[in-house]
Amino acid sequence: MSTIIENIKDLKTKRNAVILAHNYQRGDVQDIADFTGDSLGLSQQAAKTKADIIVFCGVHFMAETASILCPDKMVLLPDEHAGCPMANMITLRQLKIKKNEHPDAKVVCYVNSTAAIKAESDICCTSSNAMKIVSSIPKDQEILFIPDKSLGGYVSSKLNRPMILWEGYCPTHHRILSEHIISLKAKHPHAKIVVHPECTPDVIALADHVASTTGIAKYCKETDAKEFIIGTETGILHRLKKENPQKAFYAITLLADCSNMKLISLEKVLWSLEDLVYQVKVPDDIAAKARVAIQKMLDLS
Ligand code: 13P
Ligand code: SF4
Numbered sequence: 001m002s003t004i005i006e007n008i009k010d011l012k013t014k015r016n017a018v019i020l021a022h023n024y025q026r027g028d029v030q031d032i033a034d035f036t037g038d039s040l041g042l043s044q045q046a047a048k049t050k051a052d053i054i055v056f057c058g059v060h061f062m063a064e065t066a067s068i069l070c071p072d073k074m075v076l077l078p079d080e081h082a083g084c085p086m087a088n089m090i091t092l093r094q095l096k097i098k099k100n101e102h103p104d105a106k107v108v109c110y111v112n113s114t115a116a117i118k119a120e121s122d123i124c125c126t127s128s129n130a131m132k133i134v135s136s137i138p139k140d141q142e143i144l145f146i147p148d149k150s151l152g153g154y155v156s157s158k159l160n161r162p163m164i165l166w167e168g169y170c171p172t173h174h175r176i177l178s179e180h181i182i183s184l185k186a187k188h189p190h191a192k193i194v195v196h197p198e199c200t201p202d203v204i205a206l207a208d209h210v211a212s213t214t215g216i217a218k219y220c221k222e223t224d225a226k227e228f229i230i231g232t233e234t235g236i237l238h239r240l241k242k243e244n245p246q247k248a249f250y251a252i253t254l255l256a257d258c259s260n261m262k263l264i265s266l267e268k269v270l271w272s273l274e275d276l277v278y279q280v281k282v283p284d285d286i287a288a289k290a291r292v293a294i295q296k297m298l299d300l301s
Helices: 003-013 028-030 039-048 060-069 094-102 115-119 130-135 149-159 178-185 215-221 236-243 266-275 285-301
Strands: 015-024 035-037 053-057 074-076 108-109 123-125 143-146 192-195 225-233 248-251
Touching: 003 028, 003 123, 015 028, 015 039, 015 143, 028 248, 035 039, 039 285, 053 060, 053 130, 053 215, 053 266, 060 074, 060 115, 060 178, 060 285, 074 192, 094 143, 108 130, 115 285, 123 130, 123 285, 130 143, 130 149, 130 285, 143 149, 192 215, 215 236, 225 236, 236 248
Parallel strands: 015 035, 015 053, 053 074, 108 123, 108 143, 192 225, 225 248
Antiparallel strands: none
């Protein structure tokens, strides 16, 4: 295994590449990355990198976002099949129909969406800034929030702000059930319950803290508690345990495993750098429109 890691490092230097990994990636992939983070952190890193090549260890919409922000760089996704089921729960045709039904609505688009959908939206958001983005829109302005009904519903209830919600959701986070939490909490009564806003409302209702993946990592590091019940994709446990060896972390359910995120392996990262595959490039006309929505979000973040 060390040979693979050495080869990745050599090739990365030779090609002037940077490796960005999402918090849900396999542990060994997170460990070779130059930066591991949430969707917002990763797009901020992509926007400022001086590297010629970005190897994106995540899913397709993340690589697309990097390509939109860095049109002159080569963006590689080590497995071309690493998609996001939630991003595929809305099509351009469906969105256009909905926009016609609500012609005055501003479209707030969760970054877990395709470039074409972002291009038809007014502003993007991630799970770490959704509250801030929605709050930046005047109170009397109608909002269509796409595609995650869970994140949208969470923001709507926290801000006491009605929004039109799209019926999309994350299949991985919806496998986390409140009954799992209740039985774990009975075993670990002192543990803090920390969940991602892609979870269902009844799971969120039981949480001590709701945050993006990097927000979850920050909370677990900074809070005095010694035990945590974690309600998000299980890949994050690697980072949590590594950063807090003295604390205990319990996954609410091991079913919260995103098979798309786990398609990326060290071998595929190496092949990606060797063969320059799989290149993700958003067509210029779509990228130009999508960039406006993403940049508005970054300016507010
Ligand atoms: P964040 O890392 O931005 O919280 O996103 C979670 C997610 O589901 C990405 O696919
Ligand atoms: Fe998509 Fe959910 Fe997987 Fe994130 S965890 S990539 S939202 S399916």
